[in-house]
Amino acid sequence: MASTAYDQISTIINRLEQLADLLNPVSLAEAIGQTISIVASPLPGDAGQLRTLASAFISAARDAGPIGGDLHTMADQKLPEVWQGDVAVTAAQVVNDAGDLVRQLPPAFTYAGSAIDNYAGTLSQLEGKRQELLQQLYNASHSVPNVDVFGIDIPIDPAEWSAWIAAIRNLIYGSIDLYNDLQDAADILAGEFADVQSKAGAGMTVKAGMNLTDAVVLAATTVDGSDLLGNAQLTRLAEIMAAMTPAERARLDAVLGQNSTLAQAYILKALAAGNPLSRVITFAGQIRGQTNPWLIEHLSLGGTPGKLSYDGTALIQSTQTECGSASIVAAQAMSDPIFAYSLTTGPGGTPLTGAQFAAHVAAVDQATHDFTNTVWPQSLGTSPWGVAAGMNGGAAGGAGNPAGPAGYGVTWVDDTDPRSAYPALQQAISAVDAGYPVPILLAPTLGNLGNGMHYVLITGHSGNQLSIYDPEGGRITQVPESDFLNGDMQAYDQGSPHVNAVIMPSG
């Protein structure tokens, strides 16, 4: 069974729209014939086989369920120090982390199984609808009056023709809905597959060249329930480490060995952010011996749950027009621990007070605004391409942009058109799942780049909820994906509910 190109479904929809637009008494029979020839083909996919596929995921989830717990039980027992040769990692830690990772399998596979099963259900339903439409089209083809344009003029009641045209147009519109629904369902399933893929970070990292132990320990390191390094960062880190000389690797291993597990993860995150090894080694010395709460507050701005904050002071935009700048600063702080450290400490590594932090952030926001607005008036905020430049340019003093060499670009969104909003949402979700923060531009109306526009930052994703950081108050809140799709982002700015643009990483 060969697969059908998604674009072919778009072509079918366009063809049906043309047929519906051009309906008239002369074209009616031909339009019915062409619609029948399109709708006669069964929809691509096999719902029965998909249900079997779904059950394979559910079974694997059930069978793997107890194994993660068994690994944790082993880790809790006294294990001899057998993990020789790997840096600063105990056997118990590796086994415990492997247990954590194995425990991620059942929910991920249950989610995949359920997603496939839902798609199979939708496919069955749509296939039934297709067969009904086909039957109605056949019935119509036998009943619709013919008109001979070259022969004798047959008198036909115009009202009767109008009724026929309306009926056939409805059938064609029904067919268009059918194929649109198929594409929508496929978009959802493709996004769900990307979600599940994003949970397999250790495997992807090992494939990219990282050693087994490092990959397991890093993939299992979380802060406030979120992975400290996303898959994109893990993969980039694996590439950087694979390219190191033995001497460089020895220098890195030496400083890793002097730090706690969480500090090691931050050191490697700094490396993944593109900082030079010498700077990373200096940073490792600066954070050596610090407690986990200290590390999380200074390097993740995670002092207060549900906020980006430090010493009780939220990371917020400094002026009314700097939501774009603050979003860039927040994105870099989340992606580069050395940049976060620079925001929270003064010269010599002295921790700042909350007030000093706020003043420092205000200066960095302004510097970022100066960088992003070379032409665009600062009084109008930041343009979307200015935000993209800021994300790419390290204007806030970060080592580099969160997306690495691939960079960020602007994707325009029309949230009144699901075929525009849905792909943008899915792309944003994939990026966030991979570890990229994603700025979005909200505005009162579509196409609005003036008064009322506001940037927020997608920082996470779980199920059908987006975690969104708002630079206006520094809060991170959960918003349903449907609010993004339906132009209903009221949670942030009642006057600016529409997503106008997404600043998307390309890599």
Place this chain on the structure above:
Amino acid sequence: MAELGFDVTGIRGQAARAAALGDDLRAVQGTWETATGSAPPALGLDVLVSAFSAMRDAWSEQFTVYTEVVSKLSGHLGAAATNYSRAETANTDNAEAVMHGLNRL
């Protein structure tokens, strides 16, 4: 037997438990890979085939990481048990040699 502070029997038990967990994981992986390997055409659309294949490949790698970690642990534990056992045997031999020497005095 823990004369030198090592519970060799316990460590052997841990090695066997790790090996069994590795076998369990490989069994789950094998069943899942067989059941899902020929699935993509049933998805119908090319975008779904490609997204599914990427997801399946990533999870195959992830399974392999699980099994390798557990295999590595099992191997290390088994080797440690062997080394500790040898050390204890050597210790016992030494003790017997000392006793033998003492008896000859």
